[in-house]
Amino acid sequence: DVSNLGWKLAAVCEGWGGPSLLPSYHIERKPVAHRNTQFARAMADSIGRIELPENLEDENAAGDAARAVLGDRLYRHAATEFDIPGIHFGVYYAGSPIVAPDGTPAPPDDCHHYSPNATPGARAPHVWLENGVSIFDRFGRDFTLLRFGGGIDVSEIEAAAGKRGLPMAVIDVASEEARDLYARDLVLVRPDHHIAWRGNATPDDADSFIARVAGHA
Structure with a gap:
């Protein structure tokens, strides 16, 4: 919650965050809170059974044999409860107004498994x-535009971000x-390390694109 809300508060205070930026906190994080609390409640209920x-x-x-049996049951319960990479790393912000979808399906939501992917909205x-x-x-520290392989001119995105005041670094990755x-x-x-957008070319309208991720759309 802190990493999601912190950069949005900073953006509004710095003047480049738009009117839909702070409301996106609720849109993005409430479903995650429901998922996590439902899982936690199920585990709390199951320990009593x-x-x-x-x-x-x-x-x-x-x-001795009875205690060994109980120990095994408790161990398996603890593994189910705490070995949850999907809870920690698999957060996906479906339907966020500040994420530009690219048509790819949502990543699988599995509490006990995490499949690394860069679908917009995912970590x-x-x-x-x-x-x-x-x-x-x-x-x-702020937005990062990853450019793989180099060669793509991103000056329009940089110019649009500059006009909006959105801080962004361009990083080439080979x-x-x-x-x-x-x-x-x-x-x-x-800034919270979630994917806002991805593509193989710059957006057709860089100004509208930057406006969206900054909360002005």
Whole structure:
């Protein structure tokens, strides 16, 4: 919640955040809160349904066996409850007014599995670059426009961002592995590391595009 709301508050205070930027916090985060609390409630309910074996407190071989059985049940419950990469990394902002969809289907929502992908609205996936540098370490403090392979003129996007006052860094990434993972030549990453847009060419209307991701659409 903090990473989602913090940059939006800063944008409004700095004067470049539009009227739909702060309301997008509710639109993006409420479904996530529902998903997470439903999962947490299910796990809280299920712990009370774990069957306690007989002889649990006996100081003998039968008691040892009963405690081993219960320990295994509790271990499997804890693994189900806390081994949840999909909860932590699989957050996807469907229907956000400040995300430009590209027509690809929503990534799978599975609490116990995470499939890295760069679908607009999803969390930017991690990949190691040359010399063991994480792609996250290349991101700027504000918006980051990733340009894979170079060669695409992004001056119209830069000009539109400049007119709007939206802070954005352009980062060239040569890694073919990263390009395959992000699946487009250009990817705009938000300050909270979620994908705002991606494409193989600059948008037809750069001003409208920047207006949307800044909350002015």
